[in-house]
Amino acid sequence: MSAAEASTQRDSFGALETHLRARRESGAKLLVPYVTGGYQGWQRAVEAAAAAGADAIEIGVPFSDPVMDGPVIQQASTAALADGATPASVLEEARELDTGVPHAVMTYYNLCHHQGHERFASALLDAGVCAAILPDLPYVEAGPWLEAAAETGLEAILLAAPTTPEHRLADLCGASRGFVYAVGLLGVTGERSALARTATEIAARCLAVTDRPVLTGVGIGSPSQAVEACEVSDGVIIGSAVVRTLMSDGPEAVGELVASYRTALDHG
Amino acid sequence: MAAETDGHTPGSRSVMGEPTPSSRSVMGEPTTDGRFGEFGGRFVPETLVAACEELEAAFREAWADPAFVAEFETTLRDYGGRPSPLTECRNLSSQLGVRLLVKREDLNHTGSHKINNVIGQALLAQRMGKTRLVAETGAGQHGVATATAAALLGMECKVYMGAVDVDRQALNVFRMRLLGSEVESVQSGSRTLKDAVNEALRDWVATVENTHYCLGSVMGPHPYPWMVRTFHHVLGDEAAAQCKDLTGGDPDVVVACVGGGSNAAGIFSGFADGDARLVGVEPAGGAAVGRGVPGVVHGMTSYLMQDEVGQVMEAESISAGLDYPGVGPEHAYLAAIGRAEYPSVTDAEVVEAFTLMSRAEGIIPALECAHALAWIVRAAPDMQGQTVLMNLSGRGDKDVDQMMDVLGMHGIVS
Ligand SMILES: Cc1ncc(COP(=O)(O)O)c(C=O)c1O
Numbered sequence: 246m247s248a249a250e251a252s253t254q255r256d257s258f259g260a261l262e263t264h265l266r267a268r269r270e271s272g273a274k275l276l277v278p279y280v281t282g283g284y285q286g287w288q289r290a291v292e293a294a295a296a297a298g299a300d301a302i303e304i305g306v307p308f309s310d311p312v313m314d315g316p317v318i319q320q321a322s323t324a325a326l327a328d329g330a331t332p333a334s335v336l337e338e339a340r341e342l343d344t345g346v347p348h349a350v351m352t353y354y355n356l357c358h359h360q361g362h363e364r365f366a367s368a369l370l371d372a373g374v375c376a377a378i379l380p381d382l383p384y385v386e387a388g389p390w391l392e393a394a395a396e397t398g399l400e401a402i403l404l405a406a407p408t409t410p411e412h413r414l415a416d417l418c419g420a421s422r423g424f425v426y427a428v429g430l431l432g433v434t435g436e437r438s439a440l441a442r443t444a445t446e447i448a449a450r451c452l453a454v455t456d457r458p459v460l461t462g463v464g465i466g467s468p469s470q471a472v473e474a475c476e477v478s479d480g481v482i483i484g485s486a487v488v489r490t491l492m493s494d495g496p497e498a499v500g501e502l503v504a505s506y507r508t509a510l511d512h513g
Numbered sequence: 514m515a516a517e518t519d520g521h522t523p524g525s526r527s528v529m530g531e532p533t534p535s536s537r538s539v540m541g542e543p544t545t546d547g548r549f550g551e552f553g554g555r556f557v558p559e560t561l562v563a564a565c566e567e568l569e570a571a572f573r574e575a576w577a578d579p580a581f582v583a584e585f586e587t588t589l590r591d592y593g594g595r596p597s598p599l600t601e602c603r604n605l606s607s608q609l610g611v612r613l614l615v616k617r618e619d620l621n622h623t624g625s626h627k628i629n630n631v632i633g634q635a636l637l638a639q640r641m642g643k644t645r646l647v648a649e650t651g652a653g654q655h656g657v658a659t660a661t662a663a664a665l666l667g668m669e670c671k672v673y674m675g676a677v678d679v680d681r682q683a684l685n686v687f688r689m690r691l692l693g694s695e696v697e698s699v700q701s702g703s704r705t706l707k708d709a710v711n712e713a714l715r716d717w718v719a720t721v722e723n724t725h726y727c728l729g730s731v732m733g734p735h736p737y738p739w740m741v742r743t744f745h746h747v748l749g750d751e752a753a754a755q756c757k758d759l760t761g762g763d764p765d766v767v768v769a770c771v772g773g774g775s776n777a778a779g780i781f782s783g784f785a786d787g788d789a790r791l792v793g794v795e796p797a798g799g800a801a802v803g804r805g806v807p808g809v810v811h812g813m814t815s816y817l818m819q820d821e822v823g824q825v826m827e828a829e830s831i832s833a834g835l836d837y838p839g840v841g842p843e844h845a846y847l848a849a850i851g852r853a854e855y856p857s858v859t860d861a862e863v864v865e866a867f868t869l870m871s872r873a874e875g876i877i878p879a880l881e882c883a884h885a886l887a888w889i890v891r892a893a894p895d896m897q898g899q900t901v902l903m904n905l906s907g908r909g910d911k912d913v914d915q916m917m918d919v920l921g922m923h924g925i926v927s
Contacts, residue, residue: 271883289873309702310810312714313558318644319701331822354556355809359823381809383559385546408721417559432719 248466253341259400260375261301261423264481265458272512275424275460275480276471278503279351280486283330286496288326288338293500294487298507302344303378303482306335306352306426313353313380315435317485321492325423332356336372349376349402349423354390357382362393376400376423384417391420404428405451407443418455418511429464429476430513435485436466440473448478468509475510524661535635537902539852540742540843547675547735550849552842553709556732557714557812564721569736576743581640588632589747593622600601600895600905601757604873607858609893615876616752616780617904625879625907626748626776631727633744635662642693643667645647645724649713651678651706651772652881653685653884654907659693662727670694673712675705678833681915685864686910703827706837707803710811729902730773731841734812738841742778745828749783756902766790770884771855772799772834774841776906781799781853791853793844796863796887798827801840802848802855808839815842831860832880832921834907862887864919867909879907880916 258266265275278294280287282304291302307322309329315323327334332352339348350369357365357379369377377399382390385401394401401421405430406416418425429436429444444461451459461474462482471481483506490502534799538865547553556563575581595622597631602613605665628702638646645662648670656672663670672694679686679698689696702708710733717726731738731745756764767784769777771793796802801816808817810825818826818838828838840855847853858866863880866887878886885903889896909916 263685307601308708309826310711311712312811313718315715319744326824333822355817355819355825356823358807358809361821365712365831380558383555383557383562386554386556404559406558406562407561408560410563428558430719433715508666 246391258399259422261349261400262458265300265424266345269399269479271364274475274509275300275301275458276503276506277301277303277480278499279305280499281305281307281318281325281488282335282339283307283325283328284321284491285328286491288342289496290337290487290499291342292344293496295346296501297500297503299346299488299503300480301347303349304335304339304374305358306332306350308353308356309365311353312371313433315433315485317489318434321488332360336368336374339374340372342373342433347376348374349378350374350376351380354379354382357390362390362399366394366397368400370397373424376402378402378404378426384420387420391480394422396507402426405447407431407447414450415454417452418457421457424458424460425455426482427451427459429461429474432464434463436489437464440453440470442464444474445477448474451476471506472509484511531815534877542741542783543735547739549843549846551740552813552815552845553735553738553810554808554814556814558718560718561734561772563725564733564783565736566583566918567641569884570664572637572740575637575640581636581654585633589629589638593628593632594620595747596751597621598877599752599759601759602874605870608873610897611889611893612900613889614756614900614902616748616902618748618776618904618906619876619878619908622659623654623658624801625654625658625912626745626779626904627655628661629747629779630659630741630744630775631655631662634657634725635666636669638727639668641725643723643725645671646727647713647716647724647888648672648727648729649706649709650674650729651709652832652879653678653689653911654695654834654879656696657685657692659729659787660689660692663694664692673699673709673715673716674740675699675709676909677704682703682911683909685749686915689900698778702720705828705833706919707825707828714811730775730909731778731843732769732773732811732813732815738813738843738907742782742843745775745779746782748779748783752780753783756853759778760900763787764902766792766896766901767791768794768885768889768901769904770794770835770881771802771840771844772881773835774844776904778841778843779905780902781847785852788831791847792888793853793855794857794884795840795857796828796830796835796884797857799814799835799837800857801838802844803857810839813842815845816840816848831863833883834879834881856888858887858891862891864904866890867916868920876905877909877913878905879909880912882906882913896919
């Protein structure tokens with residue numbers, strides 16, 4: 246049985262992947278906004294994003310050294326930390342959310358390492374979070390984490406990059422749970438004026454080796470770029486655009502922003 | 514239990530962890546997944562994994578090529594000024610009651626040990642077809658060395674430096690710009706070395722196709738800790754030969770300051786397989802090994818100063834070059850197996866040592882290696898009659914501006 250066949254066995258899917266597959270089967274392009282947890286008004290931003298048609302929400306747990314993040318998300322993380330956000334406080338607030346869509350946490354590996362893989366995974370599940378993305382834990386180092394997450398029942402999402410060699414890509418996509426996060430460009434999070442050529446290339450390469458949902462993230466800054474990315478990809482992750490809107494215009498504006506992406510994706 | 518205590522006795526190498534099957538040396542090659550014991554690894558964004566693999570392959574291939582090694586050695590000699598001398602500090606020796614020998618890395622071109630690693634990496638980058646270097650810097654010594662190598666080899670260069678360090682090491686900022694490099698003042702986080710590393714990593718994530726990240730210490734993802742130490746091995750080898758010539762054998766104690774740990778790794782590597790006591794001195798405000806909590810940041814598993822949930826703490830030291838909350842993974846390993854020890858000294862002790870060395874020997878040390886001397890002064894009563902080798906990793910010219918304030922404030926100079 247190939248990795249792709251194995252991954253289609255229904256019983257191996259968690260709540261996030263089950264939901265995303267069902268949405269994809271219904272013909273929808275997937276839309277996952279990112280919100281920095283602990284930033285003022287973040288819970289209302291999450292609720293507004295879900296109400297505006299997000300298929301899942303990525304919740305950032307702020308870390309002191311966010312190396313994969315550009316200036317916008319760095320600024321939000323720093324502000325949240327200065328306001329006293331901790332992994333526990335963000336998860337406590339996440340538990341209070343009732344959005345009707347799955348939640349994934351995005352944070353950095355040291356917070357997981359420090360708490361211990363199992364305890365970290367359990368704490369997320371306790372807060373109603375079903376998946377985690379750790380952008381500084383690459384597939385080659387992820388073995389113990391993938392095992393612990395699988396045992397606990399948390400979906401560990403892996404990132405594929407434009408530089409990921411072909412010989413690793415199929416294994417990486419096979420080992421990911423929830424979806425495959427296709428990093429759209431060489432660079433850190435942040436909006437760009439145009440969609441990078443690499444965005445569609447990496448999504449196509451992933452889709453050639455997996456039937457798992459493939460979402461493109463990093464560098465998507467407008468609804469038209471999202472539509473362009475989705476000509477290949479199953480969906481998009483919108484981070485800096487959402488966080489910038491939250492910081493400048495508040496949580497309700499996040500709802501409007503997400504609605505504009507939803508409309509664009511639904512009507513192409 | 515008995516076997517375990519054995520493993521912590523310096524010199525009993527038979528029971529120490531074996532870094533690789535191919536190497537018996539205590540400071541040998543790391544495992545194929547870049548581990549020194551449980552430390553090290555390659556904890557970088559997926560985007561950079563292939564670049565680290567490519568770098569490792571290129572380094573292995575180059576280091577096995579006699580032509581590359583010859584070019585490296587020739588450049589260090591004719592351009593860098595190697596070998597650096599070993600100086601017997603007679604005045605301090607009689608004052609402290611130890612025989613103090615210092616390895617004069619301050620006399621290298623650009624003023625510190627950093628040039629060894631930079632020449633190695635810049636030649637390697639050129640061989641790999643890269644046209645641009647990025648670097649992080651704390652005290653500015655690594656930045657100056659990188660800017661120098663870039664000028665020499667005709668490469669583009671950008672150096673990231675925390676805003677706090679830009680202020681306290683203004684002289685080096687000017688030197689880098691004079692050498693043709695761009696210097697970016699980093700405003701994020703603690704605005705010191707840790708944040709400069711983050712920013713250099715972010716740059717590299719975006720520019721990896723034409724850019725080499727010229728990392729300045731024995732830290733970061735595999736192969737950096739091993740590669741950087743290998744380029745600094747020359748200073749340990751020289752020191753070992755010079756000690757033998759002068760004293761007939763190894764010193765009793767080898768001392769170096771530890772920020773990321775490159776100058777310490779270089780000098781330790783000349784003595785790790787002998788019986789000398791190895792001492793790496795950390796600043797009290799940046800005692801990563803001293804606190805002994807493992808963590809993962811900047812591509813590696815190592816000891817890391819962090820709060821109770823795992824947020825990385827901001828180091829606080831008078832010395833920009835040691836103002837770093839982590840430490841290279843091989844030092845974590847050497848500490849864990851008991852082969853080296855890592856005490857810390859306070860800023861006040863460092864200021865005293867800085868003045869002491871200047872007045873007693875006519876050598877103004879960099880604030881970084883004044884840490885090593887500060888520990889020697891403190892520990893001297895327990896080392897009477899012993900031969901102590903200290904790595905004088907850099908000269909203090911860059912620090913005089915800052916020290917005018919400090920010493921003026923303390924009323925030491927009138
Ligand atoms: C003279 C000198 N010594 C030591 C260091 C600390 O680096 P490492 O611990 O890698 O030797 C620096 C760093 O800037 C330095 O300039």
